[in-house]
Amino acid sequence: MDTQPEYSQDQAAAMLGSDPSLLIVDDDGPFLRRLARAMEMRGFSVETAESVAEGIAKSKARPPKYAVCDLRLGDGNGLDVIQAIRENREDTKVIVLTGYGNIATAVTAVKLGALDYLAKPADADDIFHALTQRPGEKADVPENPMSADRVRWEHIQRVYEMCERNVSETARRLNMHRRTLQRILAKRAPK
Known part of the structure; x- marks a missing residue:
């Protein structure tokens, strides 16, 4: 995972706005810690959770402006965390990460309000771009279409x-x- 930010601290702060709170929910401890450090370097105020229960509890206690959530967690489905975030704060920008991507779960994630759906291992810059993309911005067309x-x-x-x-x-x-x-x-x- 790329740990060096592509933008300066001032540029990143301008892109994040006045509330840089970020909740990262993933049950892969080493990946979670690396991503948290990388996102802190990009100006986020990061909280982490390693389970659905912990993610829901943290999203209720302090609803984040941004969230990155793994789809498959040890104690359940990350879509439950997204739903809890949406119940507590409607303007949260959510990105779903998964190693088990399929269209059906991507559609469900988007219906629940996720901005994007990225396959693991995702690069910190890709996650930053997905979280900070402006309304109406289009993602680049993939170079390799599905087989x-x-x-x-x-x-x-x-x-x-x-x-x-x-x-x-x-x-x-x-x-x-x-x-x-x-x-x-x-x-x-x-x-």
Whole structure:
């Protein structure tokens, strides 16, 4: 992870505004500490949480202006933390980080108010840009579009989420054998 900020302290402060509070929720301790240090160097006032319960408690005690939340945490889903943040402060800019990205969860995160959805390991500058992007700014077009295998996997994941993670119902809707679907779901996403 890049720890040297791309902007000077004055530039970063101007981009962050008067409330630089940032809540980072991730159960990977070393990554959490590195990201917290990198974001402090960029002018944020950082609080950290390593679980859904801790993230919800901190978002209620002091709702942050900015938040970075891992999707899969040891005690649950990071989307619960986003929902709690939204209940306590509507103007929070939220970024979702995950090592298990799929379109269905990205759509859910955006519906809950997340600005962006970044794959781990995310660079500190990428996270800073995502948090400070102005309304109407568009992200750069990816250089490498998804492969056909990835598109298929994303479709299966979307249907699986729509069926509320019911394997039998998902297999029926996709017209595939249940065991085949279970094997596909057990694998990591293709590149």
